[in-house]
Amino acid sequence: MACSAAGKIIHPPSINSARSAQKPHSSHKIISPSAFLGFTSQPDKLFPVSRTISSTGRRSATVMAVSSDVVKEKKLKNAPSSAPNLLITKEEGLELYEDMILGRAFEDMCAQMYYRGKMFGFVHLYNGQEAVSTGFIKLLKKEDCVVSTYRDHVHALSKGVSARAVMSELFGKTTGCCRGQGGSMHMFSKEHNMLGGFAFIGEGIPVATGAAFTSKYKREVLKEDCDEVTLAFFGDGTCNNGQFFECLNMATLWKLPIVFVVENNLWAIGMSHLRSTSDPQIWKKGPAFGMPGVHVDGMDVLKVREVAKEAIGRARRGEGPTLVECETYRFRGHSLADPDELRDPAEKAHYATRDPITALKKYMTENNLASESELKGIEKKIDEVVEDAVEFGDKSPVPARSQLLENVFADPRGFGIGPDGKYRCEDPKFTEGTAQV
């Protein structure tokens, strides 16, 4: 599972067109599908569900495969923690572990709170996919932007939004990151550059493209020293949506500093990815638009991290966008309202064995990066953080009536001029939230 080589993204040689949009900057080789990430010599045994994917892939991918050559067989060594062929240092490992534990514990607590009636509506939990969020977002600076979908709690947490702010937001309290006005599907943070949180799938991708555009604009028009990168997270269902393709086109066209991260968990509520997509290999859609497409095992945080390093590095250097397909899985239903009866229990059991947290724990203990007790300590610490967040949320006040009209407009004169000649926002009832607007 773990690997010891540095990642490299192989650029696609031109498959269908005479010219290749991206010129490789170092020597590259083409690898056959069998060395594909996550594919061992016996892919069928490990991937009962994705058998269809792999076999389709082999049949049609006589042309090329694009992938990172990160995966090598794990080398068992009792190496010291500073061994050069380990992918992470101890500090990095602990950071990754803590972030993933936070994501898992937080989401588990959300489920509890939901069933206790503390939060309502549509709540989409991220259990099982932590490797993607942690693997990517922990490489970002504070100024880099993240755009997500409705499954955004953990993206917000990884980006640095406090657990208290997120939990309060879920409780609908005024201390939430969006003052209780957004809810589960709209996690925003200006401070941490978390650009949401979108309820309709696909509508966040253009917003992410816009944030990347600003970065390029700052560099080229405003002549600022700006190398901010944007990450857009979305799922497999979104990859059939027009906005996805339109943005792939524009991002490559203008070489925007963006990474499109597909969290392919194989299911869009009850619609299997294989039933809805003509070519289920999403990474292949990148080269069709002239950007590299990479497929990575999204249940392994270290693999994701390696690919992310390369992709984010590309974007920072101004080389353009990358499409990264992370094969991952959600252990819970689509949302807390989803009974999750459609998915095969065998499939769920299979992916449960590939739990990213267990995998990282194993890697760190086996490579002597951390002891069991250290990791247990982190888990305990996170439990306290989450408990504290719940307490904070409980004790926070609900929004006052005055909050009703406040943030509709950035400039509240937008509510117009009332019959008395004054702006409606000047009406004292406006701040009370009872004005007629």
Next chain:
Amino acid sequence: MATSIIQGMGLATGFSPANYRIAHPVSCRSLPGLYFLDFCLLLPLELQFAIIILFSKVALCSVHESNFSERRVSSFVIRSDGSLLSALNGGKNRRGELTTNAVGAKQEKEAPSTASSPGHEVLLFEALREGLEEEMDRDPNVCVMGEDVGHYGGSYKVTKGLATKYGDLRVLDTPIAENSFTGMAIGAAMTGLRPIVEGMNMGFLLLAFNQISNNCGMLHYTSGGQFKIPIVIRGPGGVGKQLGAEHSQRLESYFQSIPGIQMVACSTPYNAKGLMKAAIRSDNPVILFEHVLLYNLKERIPDEEYVLNLEEAEIVRKGEHATILTYSRMRYHVMQAAKTLVNKGYDPEVIDIRSLKPFDLHTIGNSVKKTHRVLIVEECMRTGGIGASLTASINENFHDYLDAPIVCLSSQDVPTPYAGVLEEWTVVQPAQIVAAFEQLCR
């Protein structure tokens, strides 16, 4: 007959008929003047004298005023059948100079003091470009995105020359993906830029409805006020000259319910430039509705910088009998009808509401309180249009002041037909306005 009597009077006041005819500002130069004279004959003699003297005085000093030199154009009417200009080839004006000022328009406007500097004449699309350029000079974060705005200069030439001046990134030619590039503009607005999105035709923005409704309108609220979206979405809409159903849409009615956005409609070069600048400077998302047929209107606008108020309406003509509320192109149909009405002895008050969302209830309210009758003339569809909302709003707020039910003239609820005659019948024509007004004032 009229002139002979006047001649007689002219003699009495020392004017010779010949002088009188040349100097009188209204008699020979426009039809309305003749009607006015007819009307004067009904007045008591003393009053007629006074009027003649007054006009004589005015005549003497009027020669130098640009107002009247413009009125030299004898066919005064801004016709509704698109003979103003050809919308299709981006605004080639075949009629030469045209004035936008109908009867009484000039003095009632928020006229800049023309005393300080003469101003300069522009066509409406040039006024928009001027406003845009001034704002782009003023703030480097202002940028334009849209189809063919860059190298092509904009389908209606509003962004002509800007790409050469500011570069391809600041005036961005986008692929044909309205939803995505509007979303991109929103993302850029959230992260510090001030983009202006041009819809080549407003109808195309139907494809961007997802982004406009969900993100443009709502993000400031759902983010708890953390992110503002200072975006301007503009483009030409309305019924043109046989452009067909899909290119003749009026999207203001579809967008009006979206919370969190403002909508304004420009109708003259003066307010086009002012509203463009105001929209760009506003921190709110603003949709600026232009009209395909109005791009070639010519007007003299001030040299000095000016910014109009997004939320205010414009009083086009003061009157006493009834209020006519209108916006965009219908303003010209109304003013044409107003001329006929004035000749018939009515005194309409015409207000160009300009701000479609929110309504300027102060200006509108004051007018209703004065005249007690309201006629709304719009190009929107009857069902769920701006007029429908305005009717509801006025009824709610000023019910006690109304002497008659509000009359709302809107376009027919039909897809705009291609055939010219059919197209004419879908849109409100001046004759209908006159008839409705007379009915209202009965």
